[in-house]
Amino acid sequence: MNAIDCLIIGGGPAGLATAIRLKQRLTQAGREAAVVVVEKAARLGYHALSGGVFETACLDELVPGWAQLDDPFVTEMVRIEQDDLYFLTEKHAHLVPRSLVPAAMHHTGDAAISLSRLAAWLGKLAEREGVEIYTGFAAERLLLDGGAVRGVKLVDLGRGRDGTPKKNFLAGEEIEARVTVLADGARGVLSRQFVEAFGGGENPQIYSLGIKQLIKLPAGHAFGGKRVIHTLGYPNRPDVFGGGFLYSMGHDHVALGLILGLDWKYADLNGQLELEIFKGHPFMADLLKGGQVVAAGAKTIPEGGYYALPTLTADGGVLVGDAAGFVNMEKIKGLHYAIRSGMCAGDAIADALAQGNASKVALAGYRARLEERGILSDMKHARNYRQSFKHGTMAGAPLSLLQSWLPFRLAMEQDHLATRADARLNRVKTGMDKPQFTSLSGAMHREDEPPHLRILDPAACVECANVYGSPCVHFCPGEVYRMKGTEMIVSHTNCLHDGSCQVKCPMQNILWTVPEGGEGPRFRAM
Amino acid sequence: MHAIVLVKQVPDVSNIPEEAWDREKGTLRRGVLDSVLNPLDLHALTLALDLRQAAPAAGSRVLCLTMGPPQAKAILFECLARGADEAVLMTDRAFGGADTWATAYALARGIRKIERELFRGEPYAIVAGMQSVDGDTAQVPAQVAEDLDLEHIAYAQALELTDGVVIRRIGPTGMETVRPLARPFLVTVTACTQPSYRSFHRSRASRRQALLEWNAQAIEADPQRIGLPGSRTQVFRIFSPSEEKHKSCRYFTDAAPLAAAVRERYLQGPAQAAAVQGRAYELDGKQASYHGDVWVYVEQAEGQINDVSLELLSEARKLAADLKVHVGAVLPGHNVGSLAPSLMAQGADVVYLADDPLLRHFRPIPYKKTVGELVVKYRPQIMLFGATPLGRELAPRVAYGSDAGLTADCTSLEIDDVERSGVTLTAILKQTRPALGGNIMATIMTKGSQTQMATVRPGVFKAAAPDLTRAGTVIRHAPALSEADIRTDILSIAPLPPRSGVAEAEIVVSGGRGLGARVRYERHLRGLAAAITGTLPGRVELGASRMAVEDGFIGHDHQVGQTGQTVQPRLYFAIGISGAVQHVSGMQNADIVVAINKDAHARIFNYADFGMVADLETALPALTEAFAAGRTT
Ligand SMILES: Cc1cc2nc3c(=O)[nH]c(=O)nc-3n(C[C@H](O)[C@H](O)[C@H](O)COP(=O)(O)OP(=O)(O)OC[C@H]3O[C@@H](n4cnc5c(N)ncnc54)[C@H](O)[C@@H]3O)c2cc1C
Numbered sequence A: 001m002n003a004i005d006c007l008i009i010g011g012g013p014a015g016l017a018t019a020i021r022l023k024q025r026l027t028q029a030g031r032e033a034a035v036v037v038v039e040k041a042a043r044l045g046y047h048a049l050s051g052g053v054f055e056t057a058c059l060d061e062l063v064p065g066w067a068q069l070d071d072p073f074v075t076e077m078v079r080i081e082q083d084d085l086y087f088l089t090e091k092h093a094h095l096v097p098r099s100l101v102p103a104a105m106h107h108t109g110d111a112a113i114s115l116s117r118l119a120a121w122l123g124k125l126a127e128r129e130g131v132e133i134y135t136g137f138a139a140e141r142l143l144l145d146g147g148a149v150r151g152v153k154l155v156d157l158g159r160g161r162d163g164t165p166k167k168n169f170l171a172g173e174e175i176e177a178r179v180t181v182l183a184d185g186a187r188g189v190l191s192r193q194f195v196e197a198f199g200g201g202e203n204p205q206i207y208s209l210g211i212k213q214l215i216k217l218p219a220g221h222a223f224g225g226k227r228v229i230h231t232l233g234y235p236n237r238p239d240v241f242g243g244g245f246l247y248s249m250g251h252d253h254v255a256l257g258l259i260l261g262l263d264w265k266y267a268d269l270n271g272q273l274e275l276e277i278f279k280g281h282p283f284m285a286d287l288l289k290g291g292q293v294v295a296a297g298a299k300t301i302p303e304g305g306y307y308a309l310p311t312l313t314a315d316g317g318v319l320v321g322d323a324a325g326f327v328n329m330e331k332i333k334g335l336h337y338a339i340r341s342g343m344c345a346g347d348a349i350a351d352a353l354a355q356g357n358a359s360k361v362a363l364a365g366y367r368a369r370l371e372e373r374g375i376l377s378d379m380k381h382a383r384n385y386r387q388s389f390k391h392g393t394m395a396g397a398p399l400s401l402l403q404s405w406l407p408f409r410l411a412m413e414q415d416h417l418a419t420r421a422d423a424r425l426n427r428v429k430t431g432m433d434k435p436q437f438t439s440l441s442g443a444m445h446r447e448d449e450p451p452h453l454r455i456l457d458p459a460a461c462v463e464c465a466n467v468y469g470s471p472c473v474h475f476c477p478g479e480v481y482r483m484k485g486t487e488m489i490v491s492h493t494n495c496l497h498d499g500s501c502q503v504k505c506p507m508q509n510i511l512w513t514v515p516e517g518g519e520g521p522r523f524r525a526m
Numbered sequence B: 001m002h003a004i005v006l007v008k009q010v011p012d013v014s015n016i017p018e019e020a021w022d023r024e025k026g027t028l029r030r031g032v033l034d035s036v037l038n039p040l041d042l043h044a045l046t047l048a049l050d051l052r053q054a055a056p057a058a059g060s061r062v063l064c065l066t067m068g069p070p071q072a073k074a075i076l077f078e079c080l081a082r083g084a085d086e087a088v089l090m091t092d093r094a095f096g097g098a099d100t101w102a103t104a105y106a107l108a109r110g111i112r113k114i115e116r117e118l119f120r121g122e123p124y125a126i127v128a129g130m131q132s133v134d135g136d137t138a139q140v141p142a143q144v145a146e147d148l149d150l151e152h153i154a155y156a157q158a159l160e161l162t163d164g165v166v167i168r169r170i171g172p173t174g175m176e177t178v179r180p181l182a183r184p185f186l187v188t189v190t191a192c193t194q195p196s197y198r199s200f201h202r203s204r205a206s207r208r209q210a211l212l213e214w215n216a217q218a219i220e221a222d223p224q225r226i227g228l229p230g231s232r233t234q235v236f237r238i239f240s241p242s243e244e245k246h247k248s249c250r251y252f253t254d255a256a257p258l259a260a261a262v263r264e265r266y267l268q269g270p271a272q273a274a275a276v277q278g279r280a281y282e283l284d285g286k287q288a289s290y291h292g293d294v295w296v297y298v299e300q301a302e303g304q305i306n307d308v309s310l311e312l313l314s315e316a317r318k319l320a321a322d323l324k325v326h327v328g329a330v331l332p333g334h335n336v337g338s339l340a341p342s343l344m345a346q347g348a349d350v351v352y353l354a355d356d357p358l359l360r361h362f363r364p365i366p367y368k369k370t371v372g373e374l375v376v377k378y379r380p381q382i383m384l385f386g387a388t389p390l391g392r393e394l395a396p397r398v399a400y401g402s403d404a405g406l407t408a409d410c411t412s413l414e415i416d417d418v419e420r421s422g423v424t425l426t427a428i429l430k431q432t433r434p435a436l437g438g439n440i441m442a443t444i445m446t447k448g449s450q451t452q453m454a455t456v457r458p459g460v461f462k463a464a465a466p467d468l469t470r471a472g473t474v475i476r477h478a479p480a481l482s483e484a485d486i487r488t489d490i491l492s493i494a495p496l497p498p499r500s501g502v503a504e505a506e507i508v509v510s511g512g513r514g515l516g517a518r519v520r521y522e523r524h525l526r527g528l529a530a531a532i533t534g535t536l537p538g539r540v541e542l543g544a545s546r547m548a549v550e551d552g553f554i555g556h557d558h559q560v561g562q563t564g565q566t567v568q569p570r571l572y573f574a575i576g577i578s579g580a581v582q583h584v585s586g587m588q589n590a591d592i593v594v595a596i597n598k599d600a601h602a603r604i605f606n607y608a609d610f611g612m613v614a615d616l617e618t619a620l621p622a623l624t625e626a627f628a629a630g631r632t633t
């Protein structure tokens, strides 16, 4: 079996950009080398969810001439022409004058895309370059060898609910490679192991949760085909960071979402319900009239910024994209960072392989290139920018309200510590329920496999129920968790792979392990 | 020994995105759907991997064969990753548009080539999934067996290799243990244990493995028998099944009138929803495009006529009246002559009786020979089979052998005139059936044959009351059979395990989280089930929502819904169940639905015919009593 030169875990934009760049460089140098991408979703894009405002300049470098390609992803791409920010009070919507909107939040000229489709398209390009892509294989463990990354071990397949191997049991295979790139996204299990082994940032990583629906509007709707709006305010309380968005997606579809800083204090906050309440706002309801929800999902976004960046390289190992925490918090944009960081990694790995050396030293070019391409400096700038805000001391509306929404959080503690036992929203249920929401994500797991969500200590759930009223029952958008008396019941089949339970469980009592490959949500256009 | 697995790439009907629907035309854009390996073929592959161990095991290979467009390579790579040794893709534009007939022909040519050139005369078997999710006809494997003149062992569930090859399969009268006596033989698999997983390293290796690619010429196919020209059926209309069933619920406040209303509806018999009643057709002296009678294959086991045959005789009478021809009933078996009068009472004018000791047990070869001889001799214009396990094995072979088109699982039949490319076809049979997992309906007509054949699901048509004054003639037929036609040894027939499954019950009493605790589930639901068992005919089973199962009220095999059982009972009780989409998808085809829930806004009421907004703690004892009281009246 021919050896793998570079193994990339995660077929999101970061992983695929790494693969494309590296393979381009190797081909230019006339080298035969195996570049392999392993993705846990059944297809590229099935686990990919983003808002969708995309700064496409990075593609010009990665795929020169991409805009001329005859592919529906390119030819149908929505270019944003109208870009508005609204502040919502309970009944009204106020357009924020453009002069008051920070430049970082101007999106005219960007594209509005579906990440599922971007990933599928990048996958096609990567295969054309000669990259090998294997979907439906999930990595569960980083293989370390005396301080060097040796490769990964895949998930065991075919265990019964109690863990005993069934007739078709296939022990998790080991995959070795000269360089292993972790592109497994926000809260990726392998990148977490990497960070544990090689060190995290000065600050802990913090996250937001995005809840999203794809809605088909009736023909002739008034929203327009090249428009994005962002909203602040309702339904969020002033002390909940976040905002809403509504983006044209082409073919009468719009992407609707709510992004919530996971450091909310309310023990009963349910993001899936918040989205329904948001949809019920007169302004939103009017825009969405006659719309039909065709897909739904959720995902976390790392927002710790510069000082939460972990060690980025090790002997034989590199972190890229959300796995490293490359998100611009001013803009809540990570797609272009994912692609750029992947290109930096691709270049650095090509250089290292050319030297026949994959050590940390040989990979040092990665950081240098991140600096060169401006990612680190941008993030540093945003960090300083954030410091200039003081949480809670807002001066003068509406700019202060704007600031309150922007997720430039000063809080440097982990999100789960923010939950307060006595803080409740006590919302009334409305709109779509969680089973419908989950159904629209296409999520599926083998019901008789060992639950991939492990409750570490059952007693802690009882304590949590008594103190906090089991926040996971509320915040999990897939309704995975449920207390029956003193027992925590985990419906792992519902899991949307959004990662919120990892971040928000106040007891840090839930361990998300990787389920069998090919399971989980099936996003086609999220 | 070697094995050839027939595999097919199919659209993923388990995840149909909204954009795949063309709402205006009511059809699915298949191009938008993802493609996957047909799920049953995965089971077939798993069985084949076991079969590879059968003597002679040394050097034995599993080879996967598919006919399809170049993209179908994807499933061959998947099969290799799951353990197959080799793969062949038969691809050619000329294969396009094939129905089961033309597909079976081409696959059979491919198998011959494998036998000659790859296996070089060494023993092998052919394994296939019983049906594919898109066509859902179960015809191709049976017709491949017919083309190659092989024994077909259908509905295989398990394989044993302790003493040669022994296969356990569901037969018409029980769980059969059979030993194939000749090589090669063809096995179709309906389910088996855990399918084999893809290995990463095998996946990688498979990409470097060369697939064999054969075109029509390579398999020496007759151009007139492949693709569109070789097809015996043609789809001429695709439409959407009736929209989602939102029922209008009749609410009750008291248990007694609710029980009475449920009982009355239930005893009325099934709503004739499935069969769209065809219009009567007027021949008006026109020259019909087909000639001959309307025939029904009579399925019997141990002297008992299967209900579906009676239903089909009634339908055949209507068709024959439209066409002004006679109704024939084909009755093979051993010592079955005494059944002829009841077939006449049910509508047969002529009973074709083939009585032979070799027809004592159903085996596909002697049966298809017998029926095929009759068809070729008398040439009916229409022949109907029940879409029972037996019918699905037999009809495809008879059709293939007698050069007739066959449409599986029809839900409506109608005689009509049809214009096709300027030619008017007079008084032909329009056959309508669900396809793509029930997501679309297709109306199909037979072409290029003298007989139009169809299988029809049990319960689609209603059997008329027998008319004991009707008379008819019996034509005896002596089939040309010999011991050589017996190619399996039926080692034993065990009674099928009692039909305990909730999936097959006529009445399902389901409870959800609203029951609160296992003891309450036990007390309330078992009580109600017992009371109903005494009053209404049909088998009663307990069901549950997933939450009820998770909470330990009852085992997972009683779970109804997306990840549990799909049930289609005559009567379904949803008690303390909220009606989540995943639950509803498993029970929405129940005929009569009764919901009891204390929440008047529970979604389950959207799917219920009868409802009661009440606390089950009081409502259920009252309802149980009301049903129990019905026992004496
Ligand atoms: C709601 C929301 C809105 C956003 N809006 C925007 C926006 O408008 N503009 C913008 O630029 N950015 C936006 N972002 C951020 C952007 O989506 C991310 O920064 C970007 O997707 C990161 O790419 P990635 O490749 O690093 O990770 P991901 O896209 O998360 O990809 C990681 C991949 O790795 C796979 N994987 C994970 N673990 C394993 C494993 N163990 N084995 C195998 N495979 C594994 C996953 O299945 C996944 O496919 C948004 C994010 C969210 C959640």
Ligand SMILES: Cc1cc2nc3c(=O)[nH]c(=O)nc-3n(C[C@H](O)[C@H](O)[C@H](O)COP(=O)(O)OP(=O)(O)OC[C@H]3O[C@@H](n4cnc5c(N)ncnc54)[C@H](O)[C@@H]3O)c2cc1C
Pocket: A435, A438, A439, A443, A444, A445, A493, A494, B511, B512, B513, B514, B515, B544, B545, B546, B547, B548, B559, B560, B561, B562, B563, B564, B565, B575, B576, B577, B578, B579, B580, B581, B582, B583, B586, B596, B597, B598, B599, B602, B614, B615, B616, B617
């Ligand atoms: C991938 C996936 C697969 C799934 N598969 C399935 C499946 O196969 N089958 C399935 O059922 N679910 C399935 N689910 C779960 C489904 O979403 C729901 O969670 C489940 O069906 C709810 O069960 P329930 O109706 O019993 O419970 P609940 O939703 O809690 O409803 C209980 C109901 O009982 C009523 N009630 C309570 N007390 C009383 C009383 N005293 N008297 C009268 N009424 C009362 C309440 O009003 C409520 O309507 C699946 C979910 C996912 C995500």
